[in-house]
Amino acid sequence: MPTTFFGWVGFLLQQYGGLFFSGTCTTLLIALSGTFFGFIIGLLVAIVRTIEIPRGMGLFKRGLRKLAHMLIAVYIQVFRGTPMIVQAMVIYYGSMQYLGIDMDHTMAAILIISINTGAYMAEIIRGGIVSIDKGQFEAAHAIGMTHWQTMTSVVLPQAIRNILPSVGNELIVNIKDSSVLNVISVSELFFQAKSAAGTYFKYFEVYFIIACIYFVLTVTVSRILRFVEKKMDGPDSYVICGSQSDSRAEIVISKEQEKEVDRQWQSK
Amino acid sequence: MAEQVISIRNLTKAFGSNQVLRGIDFDANKGEVVCIIGSSGSGKSTLLRCINLLENPDGGQILYHGRDILTDESVSMPKYHAKVGMVFQQFNLFGNMNVLENCVAGQMKVLGRSHAESEKNALKYLEKVGMAEYRNAKPRQLSGGQKQRVVIARTLAMDPEVILFDEPTSALDPEMVGEVLSVMQNLAQEGMTMLVVTHEMGFARAVATQVVFMDQGVIAEQGAPDEVLGNPKHERLKSFLRSML
Numbered sequence: 299m300p301t302t303f304f305g306w307v308g309f310l311l312q313q314y315g316g317l318f319f320s321g322t323c324t325t326l327l328i329a330l331s332g333t334f335f336g337f338i339i340g341l342l343v344a345i346v347r348t349i350e351i352p353r354g355m356g357l358f359k360r361g362l363r364k365l366a367h368m369l370i371a372v373y374i375q376v377f378r379g380t381p382m383i384v385q386a387m388v389i390y391y392g393s394m395q396y397l398g399i400d401m402d403h404t405m406a407a408i409l410i411i412s413i414n415t416g417a418y419m420a421e422i423i424r425g426g427i428v429s430i431d432k433g434q435f436e437a438a439h440a441i442g443m444t445h446w447q448t449m450t451s452v453v454l455p456q457a458i459r460n461i462l463p464s465v466g467n468e469l470i471v472n473i474k475d476s477s478v479l480n481v482i483s484v485s486e487l488f489f490q491a492k493s494a495a496g497t498y499f500k501y502f503e504v505y506f507i508i509a510c511i512y513f514v515l516t517v518t519v520s521r522i523l524r525f526v527e528k529k530m531d532g533p534d535s536y537v538i539c540g541s542q543s544d545s546r547a548e549i550v551i552s553k554e555q556e557k558e559v560d561r562q563w564q565s566k
Numbered sequence: 567m568a569e570q571v572i573s574i575r576n577l578t579k580a581f582g583s584n585q586v587l588r589g590i591d592f593d594a595n596k597g598e599v600v601c602i603i604g605s606s607g608s609g610k611s612t613l614l615r616c617i618n619l620l621e622n623p624d625g626g627q628i629l630y631h632g633r634d635i636l637t638d639e640s641v642s643m644p645k646y647h648a649k650v651g652m653v654f655q656q657f658n659l660f661g662n663m664n665v666l667e668n669c670v671a672g673q674m675k676v677l678g679r680s681h682a683e684s685e686k687n688a689l690k691y692l693e694k695v696g697m698a699e700y701r702n703a704k705p706r707q708l709s710g711g712q713k714q715r716v717v718i719a720r721t722l723a724m725d726p727e728v729i730l731f732d733e734p735t736s737a738l739d740p741e742m743v744g745e746v747l748s749v750m751q752n753l754a755q756e757g758m759t760m761l762v763v764t765h766e767m768g769f770a771r772a773v774a775t776q777v778v779f780m781d782q783g784v785i786a787e788q789g790a791p792d793e794v795l796g797n798p799k800h801e802r803l804k805s806f807l808r809s810m811l
């Protein structure tokens with residue numbers, strides 16, 4: 299048996315490396331798919347909430363819309379107002395005891411994280427949509443686009459770019475908070491660590507290892523997201539096409555040049 | 567008799583207890599340029615927004631070639647919107663698209679044109695407003711006057727029959743007002759039907775076929791530009807014109 303701290307870390311890694319690896323994969327799977335489906339839920343909810351009543355909409359449709367808004371409000375309140383660990387218990391055991399559904403643990407975990415994330419995403423995406431100047435909605439409607447076309451081709455691309463940092467934040471939160479789902483016995487990283495730690499009573503060493511793994515995961519993800527944001531902003535320059543037919547007659551204007559011109563003007 | 571494109575009959579609109587339009591009537595014939603003037607808050611924007619159904623009027627009729635778009639189910643809304651374009655004070659270019667894409671999106675989505683055809687059409691109108699060179703630029707890289715010219719090209723690309731302009735030059739620096747007005751003047755000469763809310767009295771005098779003076783939700787005076795601007799009868803119109811000098 300090892301005697302030093304690092305000796306134990308090495309030993310445990312050797313012994314349980316495979317377990318930690320599969321736990322990490324499960325954690326990533328749950329966090330990524332939970333964030334993805336949560337995003338989809340949030341998107342749908344946000345689109346429904348922005349629909350305005352068009353001219354001559356019937357009483358029935360109005361009622362339906364009102365009902366939808368009410369359900370959405372309840373959903374958001376409930377899932378933001380209770381801890382995910384409790385939601386997990388309620389949904390998992392509730393569906394088992396009363397609906398007779400014995401869910402696969404991983405599926406159950408993804409379901410719970412998705413619904414929970416959806417409640418937060420709905421608010422984030424709504425914020426993103428509201429941040430787009432109302433004039434762009436009006437301009438799109440004024441050229442005859444439907445609400446759906448306006449949303450998908452004008453508003454959401456901009457809204458999503460604006461909220462990307464918050465979405466990334468949700469993903470990072472999900473990587474960390476998926477650990478609470480060990481209560482429904484999902485074999486994610488924390489759950490695997492628990493069983494590994496128990497065997498040799500080496501709690502500190504095991505949790506030190508998985509702390510490092512969580513840290514590496516979150517840092518890597520935030521780096522990747524920042525890179526994606528930069529990519530999405532596109533080049534800072536544009537090309538002036540001097541002639542429609544002659545593509546050589548081009549002048550590239552970059553942000554730098556524009557700033558230079560601004561400086562020259564200001565110093566005058 | 568000239569062909570009526572847009573006719574407004576007894577149009578009313580209130581925001582809560584604020585009665586903004588109190589019964590508006592006028593006709594815009596084919597090829598006419600109707601300039602709508604009036605002091606701030608008199609309901610000019612609301613009128614245009616009602617015509618374009620960005621606001622729901624409370625009562626009255628908006629006749630498009632004699633058919634009431636508020637009640638006649640046979641008028642297709644996307645088609646009506648394509649036929650009645652609108653240019654706003656605040657430009658409202660789509661921020662996620664470059665200049666060319668701005669002019670292409672509506673043609674493809676609303677009119678169902680092919681990409682190639684839309685692009686060809688878009689470039690034709692960008693050329694016309696002098697913005698074809700900037701087809702790859704993003705809206706944030708353009709000046710106000712350039713943005714407004716692109717908006718006009720985007721509107722024209724939908725092959726509209728009428729264009730509504732709501733103070734298209736009010737948000738522009740003085741040196742850019744001219745470039746936009748001259749584009750509009752060209753359109754008028756080519757016979758485009760236009761309803762223009764403007765504070766540019768020079769433009770109204772030179773280009774309008776009809777001037778409408780709105781005051782507190784009604785049309786207080788209306789007629790040929792020489793008459794309305796040169797020989798105002800209403801006291802409020804006189805003081806309004808004095809304040810414009």
Ligand SMILES: Nc1ncnc2c1ncn2[C@@H]1O[C@H](COP(=O)(O)OP(=O)(O)OP(=O)(O)O)[C@@H](O)[C@H]1O
Binds near residue numbers: 584586611613
């Ligand atoms: N969405 C709205 N909700 C409530 N009140 C509104 C709304 N839009 C306009 N109003 C009110 O209607 C009145 C007329 O506004 P409108 O914008 O039509 O005036 P305008 O003639 O275009 O003025 P301006 O020259 O300043 O643009 C104003 O009193 C305004 O406060």
Ligand SMILES: [Mg+2]
Binds near residue numbers: 610
């Ligand atoms: Mg106005």
